[in-house]
Amino acid sequence: MSHNTFGHLFRVTTWGESHGPALGCVIDGCPPGVPLSEDDIQWAMDRRKPGGSRFVTQRKEEDLARIMSGVFEGVTTGTPISILIENTDQRSKDYGEIARQFRPGHADYTYFAKYGVRDYRGGGRSSARETAARVAAGAVALKVLQTLVGGLTVRGALVQLGVHKVERGNWDWEAIGQNPFFCPDPSAVAGWEDYLDGIRKAGSSIGAVVEVQAEGVPAGWGTPLYGKLDSELASALMSINAVKGVEIGEGFGSAMLSGEENADEMRMGENGPEFRSNHAGGILGGISTGQTVVARMALKPTSSILTTRESIDVEGHEVELRTKGRHDPCVGIRAVPVAEAMMSCVLLDAYLRHRGQTGGKVFTPGA
16 A cells, blocks of 8 residues: 555565655566666666756755665576665755745645655655656666667657747757757757746746657557556656656647548558558557557646745644755756656566567567
């Protein structure tokens, strides 16, 4: 009933709080014999860690991932993999004034309503700092996928910042590593910088949309009803802090399409079916089609802002408060590697379940 674990065959349990001594994860179900080192995890941690630019929180955490178990002589043993990430730059005093006040838009009130106690230091368990452990687990999942499946990539991008969207015709995956937004449209970066600088200097925040894609996923992963690949993916992305909406493929846009427009027509190619479009986002009937799996998630604005807002405290008194400390003016930026991690975990779990049920075979028409 604790609900700190996700996954079925590939299971991840995260632990720790924002201002505790450390946080981390325990991964169970990782196949044995997969080459794995801390470097295989650290590259992903470095993409998520704070302090990378003026557009994210200036909390300075190295986010060094230490493998504590489950790896011997450079390969996974098949036993639980424990990963430790120390917290080294907590400033709990920043939250002293709100120890008994509920920040509007945060989980402060709901945690108190459920448990009767709450860790006010940066939100405790409800803090987005918990996602560091997810990114570590996702890096492990991706390494296993690329080792056992091959040719599979998982990549994310920030496609909307407030009201500003990327131009799809300018999409360049190489550009993502060359700007502080994970933005795939080089022409949008300068305008985004000016826009978010204004938001940041005003002490406010803004929402965003993140898109994550997985290429090289074979057909057949997922199950028809209660273990649908798209429902598991939506659940995983929806569990990320600040996410308020998820769509797969055309998503809500499919409501505006006709049946003729929406149907992804097929023709037979040399290596199997070839699709003329991908409105389904690579998933039909809960099962992967072999096309690129595409998902998007909408993130609300950061609730920790300097503007004074009305609220109440634990005694029921009405108060006015503003949140001090170091916060992201847009949580969507650092959510990109988190989305990649959650997709990687879902895909590895789906692959292991598919392999267990069918032996991993993909049935091809005409074969």
